[in-house]
Amino acid sequence: MTDRWTETGRSTVFQVMGRTLDKVTYRLPDGTSRDKLLRNEPSAAAVLALTPDNKVIIARQYRPGPDAILLELPGGFIEPGEDPATAAGRELLEETGYKGDLELAGSCWDDAGSTARRWAFVARNCVRVADQDxxxxEFVDVELFTLEEFRQVVRDGLMTDVELAYRGLDHLGLL
Structure with missing residues (x-):
């Protein structure tokens, strides 16, 4: 039976850097009560950024979850009251020093245990206009990939933000 669950209680288990881990008690459609852990966190935006010669701008940085140096689309949290497109442009500039023409490619939920929405953007004609900020x-190395190299990285799962990369590639008609 597919019905909404009813929240009957909530307490914060842990809080850091604008994120909380909440224990939420729900009454399920069959009448039973169960606890779930819910990550209450800000939404984020990421950018599939292309230079005028169609090189993809990638951020390479250490990520503690997988304990690995990974490739990522430039991006980050959307500040309270900030428009997703503004956040995407800000994050692209801060992480890479590049600026370009932004287009919304779509959005998706982070995962079933999170309140975060993730916004995918494409930025065309990106040029470097500043130093990283x-x-x-944050310790970010900026790298440029050809579209074919980038598509292979996405196919091989060698990066975070894979679903946002696919949204960007689809928006560009490159799947």
Whole structure:
């Protein structure tokens, strides 16, 4: 039976950097009650950014979850009250120093245990206009990939933001 669950209680288990891990109690459609952990976190935006010669701008950085240096689309959290497109352009500029013509490619939920919506953008004609302006915990190397190299990285799962990369590639008609 597919019905909405009814929230009957909530408590914060942990809180850090604008994110909380909440224990939420639900009454299920069959009348039973169960606890679930829910990540209450900000939405984010990421950008599939292309230079005028169609090179893809990629961020390479260490990620503690997988304990690996990974490739990523430039992006980050959307600040409270900030428009997703504004956040995408800001994050692209801060992480890479590049700026371009932004287009919305779509959005998706982060996962079933999160409140975050993830926004995918494409930026065409990106040119470097500034130095990186990184946060104290960001150490980002910027790399350029050909479209074919990038598509292979996405196919091989060698990056985060794979679903957003696919949204961008689909928007560009490159799937």
């Amino acid at each position: 990184l946060d104290e915990m």
